Amino acid sequence: MDLNTDVRYIKGIGEKKAQALNKLGVFSLRDLVSFFPRKYEDRSETKPIALTAEGETVCVEAMVADTPRLTRVRRGLDLVKLRAVDESAVLDITFFNQPYAKDNLERGESYVFFGRIEANGARRSMVNPVYEKAGGERRVTGRIIPVYRVANGLNQRTMLQAVRQGLDACLDELPDVLPHAVRERCGLAQTGYAFENIHFPADFEALELARRRLIFEELFILACALGRIRGERARESGLLMSRGDLAKFWAAMPFEPTGAQRRAVEDGLRDMRSGAVMNRLVQGDVGSGKTLVAAALIWYAAQNGCLSAFMAPTEILAEQHLHTLTELLGPLGLRIGKLTGSMTAKEKRLVKEQLKTGGLDLVIGTHALFSQDVEYDRLGLVVTDEQHRFGVGQRSALIGKGQKPHVLVMSATPIPRTLALIIYGDLDVSVIDELPPGRRKVDTFAVDESYRARLNGFIRKLVGEGRQVFVVCPMVEENDELPQKLKSAEEHAEELRREFPDLRVACVHGKMKARDKEAVMASMVAGETDILVATTVIEVGVDVPNAALIVVENAERFGLSQLHQLRGRVGRGRHKSWCILVSDNDGEENRARLSIMTKTNDGFKISEEDLRLRGPGDFFGSRQHGLPEMHVADLGADVNVMQRAQQEAALLLAADPELKAPEHAPLRESVERMLKMNADSFN
Ligand code: ADP
Numbered sequence: 001m002d003l004n005t006d007v008r009y010i011k012g013i014g015e016k017k018a019q020a021l022n023k024l025g026v027f028s029l030r031d032l033v034s035f036f037p038r039k040y041e042d043r044s045e046t047k048p049i050a051l052t053a054e055g056e057t058v059c060v061e062a063m064v065a066d067t068p069r070l071t072r073v074r075r076g077l078d079l080v081k082l083r084a085v086d087e088s089a090v091l092d093i094t095f096f097n098q099p100y101a102k103d104n105l106e107r108g109e110s111y112v113f114f115g116r117i118e119a120n121g122a123r124r125s126m127v128n129p130v131y132e133k134a135g136g137e138r139r140v141t142g143r144i145i146p147v148y149r150v151a152n153g154l155n156q157r158t159m160l161q162a163v164r165q166g167l168d169a170c171l172d173e174l175p176d177v178l179p180h181a182v183r184e185r186c187g188l189a190q191t192g193y194a195f196e197n198i199h200f201p202a203d204f205e206a207l208e209l210a211r212r213r214l215i216f217e218e219l220f221i222l223a224c225a226l227g228r229i230r231g232e233r234a235r236e237s238g239l240l241m242s243r244g245d246l247a248k249f250w251a252a253m254p255f256e257p258t259g260a261q262r263r264a265v266e267d268g269l270r271d272m273r274s275g276a277v278m279n280r281l282v283q284g285d286v287g288s289g290k291t292l293v294a295a296a297l298i299w300y301a302a303q304n305g306c307l308s309a310f311m312a313p314t315e316i317l318a319e320q321h322l323h324t325l326t327e328l329l330g331p332l333g334l335r336i337g338k339l340t341g342s343m344t345a346k347e348k349r350l351v352k353e354q355l356k357t358g359g360l361d362l363v364i365g366t367h368a369l370f371s372q373d374v375e376y377d378r379l380g381l382v383v384t385d386e387q388h389r390f391g392v393g394q395r396s397a398l399i400g401k402g403q404k405p406h407v408l409v410m411s412a413t414p415i416p417r418t419l420a421l422i423i424y425g426d427l428d429v430s431v432i433d434e435l436p437p438g439r440r441k442v443d444t445f446a447v448d449e450s451y452r453a454r455l456n457g458f459i460r461k462l463v464g465e466g467r468q469v470f471v472v473c474p475m476v477e478e479n480d481e482l483p484q485k486l487k488s489a490e491e492h493a494e495e496l497r498r499e500f501p502d503l504r505v506a507c508v509h510g511k512m513k514a515r516d517k518e519a520v521m522a523s524m525v526a527g528e529t530d531i532l533v534a535t536t537v538i539e540v541g542v543d544v545p546n547a548a549l550i551v552v553e554n555a556e557r558f559g560l561s562q563l564h565q566l567r568g569r570v571g572r573g574r575h576k577s578w579c580i581l582v583s584d585n586d587g588e589e590n591r592a593r594l595s596i597m598t599k600t601n602d603g604f605k606i607s608e609e610d611l612r613l614r615g616p617g618d619f620f621g622s623r624q625h626g627l628p629e630m631h632v633a634d635l636g637a638d639v640n641v642m643q644r645a646q647q648e649a650a651l652l653l654a655a656d657p658e659l660k661a662p663e664h665a666p667l668r669e670s671v672e673r674m675l676k677m678n679a680d681s682f683n
Pocket residue numbers: 255256257258261284285286287288289290291292412436437
């Protein structure tokens with residue numbers, strides 16, 4: 001038997017059970033020993049019968065004192081009863097529907113029984129205990145026992161025996177995927193030890209050592225896989241831009257860039273000068289100044305005679321970017337145009353003509369930028385804002401219009417850095433982890449319904465001072481279980497109109513036509529609306545510097561990262577701003593969550609908390625990007641390990657980019673397996 005042997009050749013596994021194992025994804029012995037337990041049952045404690053207590057699950061070692069009696073109570077109900085004794089007391093044992101127990105257990109022999117104790121005065125009993133002969137090798141009692149996921153036709157005992165055989169047959173053959181030096185540096189257990197103890201831990205400490213090793217191994221393989229993808233992309237040649245520098249650009253800026261902005265710009269510049277294609281994600285909290293980074297690179301592309309296209313998810317955002325970028329780059333002589341769906345055919349034709357003939361240095365627009373009839377001359381840089389609103393396909397449609405233009409993606413969704421590296425497997429990441437100086441934090445409060453009157457008073461006071469207010473309601477699905485408790489945006493807007501008959505209350509939600517949505521948003525931007533009630537459609541980047549308050553209704557319905565995004569809609573101007581989270585859910589978990597919001601304004605901290613609370617599955621649940629499937633590692637919880645694994649992977653790949661060295665063969669195989677099994681995640 002070796003690692004590739006089919007599981008059907010294991011003793012006790014016939015055709016039927018092999019098929020059941022196949023359903024679990026287990027085909028070979030390698031799969032079997034890599035099929036790690038779902039959890040463990042601690043059966044290590046053994047006690048004298050007299051010292052056991054009601055409800056306790058323990059092992060007792062006792063001799064069968066009488067011949068087990070089989071009674072057929074009725075069809076479908078067999079009982080085997082027996083009595084076992086140790087030096088301290090008697091234990092009555094009953095088996096339901098296990099007639100074979102009668103023959104397995106012999107009078108006068110000693111066994112270890114594991115089960116739940118039922119106590120009645122001094123009497124002790126157990127129902128359906130697990131048992132094995134005392135004095136022999138302990139397989140199912142007296143130790144920590146693995147519990148596996150099973151399929152129809154398999155039970156724990158079969159699994160346990162199969163895994164045991166698998167380990168016995170090929171433990172020595174398991175290749176060490178980790179290079180020796182890595183294992184030493186990181187203080188990790190050996191392969192054989194890890195596989196033995198992840199299944200049959202000698203004790204909890206051994207289990208921990210095994211887990212640590214295997215988690216690291218899995219994340220290391222993942223890190224190598226990601227590193228290889230990026231390495232391959234990096235070798236794709238792109239437009240080489242080498243002319244000029246940014247001196248004139250920086251000199252023209254109205255403010256000093258933050259250190260983080262400068263670093264992100266330098267990252268991008270290095271890419272564009274490298275001769276390879278840039279594929280870079282700039283990730284920064286709302287208000288961290290990502291636009292400036294884009295502007296710098298657009299300027300640099302223009303210096304090199306190249307056109308840049310800047311793609312925004314909505315017309316309003318395109319308009320805002322046009323405004324900002326014209327302010328920054330116009331004075332430097334860049335020729336800037338706009339292309340959006342709402343322009344007249346004539347306007348569009350004019351811009352398209354300019355794009356084709358090199359009449360522009362920068363075009364800002366929406367999806368219209370990649371419609372079929374748009375041709376670009378010298379397209380050198382594609383910038384997309386708020387990446388998660390564009391599908392990967394849309395991004396590549398625009399990229400396809402140039403000869404491998406450089407790509408800069410900007411996202412304000414603060415994802416923990418390690419996860420960003422995984423999700424945007426094809427992108428290098430620059431993080432802007434510093435806000436421009438002088439930002440005032442948005443004061444955040446979590447309140448309940450009893451606060452309503454005061455809240456309304458506060459809204460009135462702020463609007464009286466000339467400020468504007470956002471109110472966000474959760475999306476109400478038609479099949480929602482508690483629709484009566486959730487206010488839809490429309491209902492809530494009605495309520496506010498009754499409360500504030502003299503104020504201008506508008507409402508925007510996802511079911512409206514794009515054009516109507518944009519009109520409502522535009523009136524908010526223009527200051528013609530005092531209170532805008534919205535669903536999360538306002539989550540993305542709209543800039544209303546005059547808005548000083550955002551109220552989130554049913555805040556318990558939102559993820560922390562989402563709340564943080566929403567909060568970023570205010571505090572963008574010179575006015576002191578507030579965020580009020582209204583929730584009547586006083587569950588401990590909800591209160592703890594909301595209190596995180598009141599304590600920090602740091603998007604990365606919040607997303608890490610969010611990830612910790614919800615797990616990576618939920619965190620990314622609604623996103624288009626799937627995460628690679630992990631066996632032991634938890635992408636949310638094992639962030640530090642991932643970081644370490646990435647460092648080690650980077651070192652290794654620098655020395656052996658394609659893992660060609662013979663000693664890296666097992667690793668290369670695992671990396672290739674991971675890439676193949678998760679092809680969808682590594683888009
Ligand atoms: P975001 O990252 O959310 O896109 P923006 O690029 O819109 O952020 O910048 C937010 C605000 O901060 C803008 O008003 C911008 O002018 C200002 N800003 C950007 N960088 C700096 C800086 N280094 N110093 C001062 N203000 C800055």
